[in-house]
Amino acid sequence: KAGVTQTPRYLIKTRGQQVTLSCSPISGHRSVSWYQQTPGQGLQFLFEYFSETQRNKGNFPGRFSGRQFSNSRSEMNVSTLELGDSALYLCASSQGTGRGEAFFGQGTRLTVV
Amino acid sequence: TQLLEQSPQFLSIQEGENLTVYCNSSSVFSSLQWYRQEPGEGPVLLVTVVTGGEVKKLKRLTFQFGDARKDSSLHITAAQPGDTGLYLCAGEPPRNFGNEKLTFGTGTRLTIIP
Numbered sequence: 405k406a407g408v409t410q411t412p413r414y415l416i417k418t419r420g421q422q423v424t425l426s427c428s429p430i431s432g433h434r435s436v437s438w439y440q441q442t443p444g445q446g447l448q449f450l451f452e453y454f455s456e457t458q459r460n461k462g463n464f465p466g467r468f469s470g471r472q473f474s475n476s477r478s479e480m481n482v483s484t485l486e487l488g489d490s491a492l493y494l495c496a497s498s499q500g501t502g503r504g505e506a507f508f509g510q511g512t513r514l515t516v517v
Numbered sequence: 518t519q520l521l522e523q524s525p526q527f528l529s530i531q532e533g534e535n536l537t538v539y540c541n542s543s544s545v546f547s548s549l550q551w552y553r554q555e556p557g558e559g560p561v562l563l564v565t566v567v568t569g570g571e572v573k574k575l576k577r578l579t580f581q582f583g584d585a586r587k588d589s590s591l592h593i594t595a596a597q598p599g600d601t602g603l604y605l606c607a608g609e610p611p612r613n614f615g616n617e618k619l620t621f622g623t624g625t626r627l628t629i630i631p
Contacts, residue, residue: 408559437618447560447605447621460618494559505550506607506619508559 406431408497410509417516422483425512429476429497436478437506438470441492453478485516519544521608521622529628533595538625540606541588547611549582549589550619554603596629
């Protein structure tokens with residue numbers, strides 16, 4: 405069974421640009437959650453999608469958005485990038501919304517310069 | 518809002534020593550998960566504890582869920598350099614809690630010195 409796949413693994417962007425990150429969950433999993441991880445703030449919840457609907461949202465500005473497709477693949481978008489957006493972005497898939505074990509991808513390391 | 522506090526935040530010990538890390542909350546969880554994350558990688562699930570008072574062992578790692586299902590501990594016996602990493606606990610909310618999402622703890626960064 406293939407694991408969670410995140411692309412790209414590494415990304416360098418300049419301030420003001422926008423970026424789209426992709427996550428393919430484990431086959432059969434309908435829930436995808438996104439997290440931002442920085443050394444100072446730990447693992448911060450961004451949002452969760454289940455069956456193409458956003459079920460939960462963390463405390464991030466509107467520049468952070470996401471969506472989920474009918475095949476459960478998910479994308480997150482960050483517009484007008486700021487230096488502080490530099491982080492490891494992780495997605496996790498699970499079978500149910502907010503329940504069960506979360507399986508993480510390797511993450512996308514975003515650096516904003 | 519459910520919060521999970523982990524302690525200690527940082528721990529650096531010599532190979533062969535024993536250690537315990539804690540995950541505490543004032544909220545009740547239906548289950549508690551433990552993850553280990555290595556640098557540049559995503560967290561990997563180690564174990565899930567479900568029943569209050571439950572103890573699970575994974576080789577040299579022993580996980581315990583508190584009787585009231587509000588806290589958990591991870592004990593490592595004879596620590597090895599391969600145990601180095603960030604340990605995260607995550608709580609699953611009770612059914613019908615309302616805001617159903619995993620709550621992650623603040624993390625314990627463990628370094629085992631050879």
